[in-house]
Amino acid sequence: MALVENDPFENSRKQVHDACDLLDITDKGMREYLVMPNRVLRFKIPVMMDDGNLRIFTGFRSQHNNDKGPYKGGIRYFNPKGGVEYMEREVMALSSWMTWKCAILDLPLGGGKGAVYVNPKEEKISAGEKERITRRFAYMLSEVIGPEKDIPAPDVYTTGKEMIQIMDTFGKLNGNRYTPGVITGKPVPVGGSLARNVATGLGSAYCTREAAKTLKIPLKGAKVVLQGFGNASTYAGIYLEKMGCKVIGASDSKGSVLVPAGFKMDKMMEHKSKKGTVVGYPGSKKVTAAELLTAKCDILVPGALENQIDAKIAAKLQCKIITEAANGPTFPEADPIIFKKKILLIPDILANSGGVCISYLEWVQNNQGYYWSFDDVAGKMETTIVRGFKASYEFAKKHKVDMRKASMAIAVDRVVKAFEHRGLWP
Numbered sequence: 001m002a003l004v005e006n007d008p009f010e011n012s013r014k015q016v017h018d019a020c021d022l023l024d025i026t027d028k029g030m031r032e033y034l035v036m037p038n039r040v041l042r043f044k045i046p047v048m049m050d051d052g053n054l055r056i057f058t059g060f061r062s063q064h065n066n067d068k069g070p071y072k073g074g075i076r077y078f079n080p081k082g083g084v085e086y087m088e089r090e091v092m093a094l095s096s097w098m099t100w101k102c103a104i105l106d107l108p109l110g111g112g113k114g115a116v117y118v119n120p121k122e123e124k125i126s127a128g129e130k131e132r133i134t135r136r137f138a139y140m141l142s143e144v145i146g147p148e149k150d151i152p153a154p155d156v157y158t159t160g161k162e163m164i165q166i167m168d169t170f171g172k173l174n175g176n177r178y179t180p181g182v183i184t185g186k187p188v189p190v191g192g193s194l195a196r197n198v199a200t201g202l203g204s205a206y207c208t209r210e211a212a213k214t215l216k217i218p219l220k221g222a223k224v225v226l227q228g229f230g231n232a233s234t235y236a237g238i239y240l241e242k243m244g245c246k247v248i249g250a251s252d253s254k255g256s257v258l259v260p261a262g263f264k265m266d267k268m269m270e271h272k273s274k275k276g277t278v279v280g281y282p283g284s285k286k287v288t289a290a291e292l293l294t295a296k297c298d299i300l301v302p303g304a305l306e307n308q309i310d311a312k313i314a315a316k317l318q319c320k321i322i323t324e325a326a327n328g329p330t331f332p333e334a335d336p337i338i339f340k341k342k343i344l345l346i347p348d349i350l351a352n353s354g355g356v357c358i359s360y361l362e363w364v365q366n367n368q369g370y371y372w373s374f375d376d377v378a379g380k381m382e383t384t385i386v387r388g389f390k391a392s393y394e395f396a397k398k399h400k401v402d403m404r405k406a407s408m409a410i411a412v413d414r415v416v417k418a419f420e421h422r423g424l425w426p
Ligand SMILES: NC(=O)C1=CN([C@@H]2O[C@H](COP(=O)(O)OP(=O)(O)OC[C@H]3O[C@@H](n4cnc5c(N)ncnc54)[C@H](OP(=O)(O)O)[C@@H]3O)[C@@H](O)[C@H]2O)C=CC1
Pocket: 121, 154, 155, 156, 157, 158, 200, 228, 229, 230, 231, 232, 233, 251, 252, 253, 254, 276, 277, 303, 304, 305, 306, 325, 326, 327, 352, 353, 355, 356
């Protein structure tokens, strides 16, 4: 029986086993090694709140695998419905996906993920409270992170602001050393990389362009539906629009809207920044989350949270391409339905890998102390992600499997090879 309802870690476990089946990895021990995180830290974060009360938050860091390089992956501040037990399983799954994401791009990095169980937006956490949560979180992790150990980054409801506070806290705890490579997604003036802010959405757009090319779908006028209107989904929309697409739907934590005639991304962003939501956009129709996902369009970009597309929704999908800008938006039981409907699903570990790819380039720039232009960084990411897409697509065609199984198999194979080279110690 699953430990929590809709357990994302069970989904990640199934995906690893599917890859092992394809690769003929029968050894039970090796399978378990690939599934389980190396370690999962769960700790308390005591914080003095603005009203003078002491409040205890729960923090997590799951370090899944470091055979190919230091653990790498974001930190989210969120309050999933299933509570802290769900969140522990969620970070375990997310850290596993980071391992495969770095491996499909063949980056010299492993997988990790962290979280604090708090929704800063819903709870109206003040800037000072958020900073105290962040610095205490960094203090609790200071012995297990570092440029050669584990390198966090932004994720849901965290930004460059929290990243630089973590870098600063880590430096102060380590003899005041300037250590920009301990974290990525930093603001550009303090060791961040150009293009990191747009990287996840830009990478999603590159993947979508490649998928459209293979399906011979012209991007000019192609209809796009975005789920979520945060970092990943907004930049996916902006770059797809630049490539000629027409965005016709969007959502956020307050609801979903469809605009049959389409809308301009800058106008929707202006509306959201004024009203705090995409809901109420002039000429839009409010719809349910399921209606948004199953709307008739060419490209669906689930770009908010996991566990959105179940078998029921999959059966009703009307798109041609799904670009998983979010991590884990599709339930495993939906995958075969999507495959049978001949919808080309670009799996999360590829579709949103632009973020970690530019994080990797940020870390390289930090380590060498020499910084590249936007075009240099975006160009390197484009080459890397297109290579990952093509390898997955060819594998999928050859083995008659979907792109998730193909990407996972390539990624798992690379990690197994790294493990075999390094061996076990002691
Ligand atoms: N940031 C990055 O570099 C990367 C992010 N990702 C993944 O992309 C996804 C989104 O992350 P990111 O864009 O960074 O996060 P953001 O915090 O920037 O945006 C999150 C979005 O999700 C929306 N949202 C929150 N709760 C709900 C809900 N209950 N129902 C529907 N929408 C909701 C938010 O709504 P609202 O606007 O109202 O707050 C917001 O639009 C996550 O799965 C993340 O792991 C993957 C790779 C890298």
